[in-house]
Amino acid sequence: MSHLIAYYNYWVVIFLMVAGLYVVIAQGNLVKKIVGLNIFQASVNILFISMAKVEGGTAPILVEGTALYSNPLPHVLILTAIVVGVATTALALALVVRINGAYSSVEEDEIHEQDQSF
Numbered sequence: 001m002s003h004l005i006a007y008y009n010y011w012v013v014i015f016l017m018v019a020g021l022y023v024v025i026a027q028g029n030l031v032k033k034i035v036g037l038n039i040f041q042a043s044v045n046i047l048f049i050s051m052a053k054v055e056g057g058t059a060p061i062l063v064e065g066t067a068l069y070s071n072p073l074p075h076v077l078i079l080t081a082i083v084v085g086v087a088t089t090a091l092a093l094a095l096v097v098r099i100n101g102a103y104s105s106v107e108e109d110e111i112h113e114q115d116q117s118f
Contacts, residue, residue, distance in 0.1 A: 009050045016043030028108040030096045034089060041085050045078050 023036025057070035103111045
């Protein structure tokens with residue numbers, strides 16, 4: 001039981017990954033699929049941040065008496081991933097707006113039906 005409590009952040013990551021993947025697979029609405037991808041991406045970010053944390057580690061500044069340092073590189077990479085994720089989400093939403101203008105729908109099934117009729 002103590003393992004479940006000690007690693008609760010990994011359980012949260014697993015739950016978010018499964019929830020995001022389910023939304024992407026189960027939903028036909030393109031906007032909901034984008035939200036599912038964002039949930040999945042957030043879970044990956046949380047996973048990397050969780051693994052980067054060092055218990056008892058300090059900032060990587062050379063100070064006497066400190067032997068354990070925390071590496072700031074994973075946090076910087078996740079910050080970059082967040083910025084790229086926001087830009088990708090903006091592009092995906094812009095594409096959904098264009099698809100809605102062309103097909104008058106954001107539902108995947110309706111778009112396929114209209115595409116088959118051409």
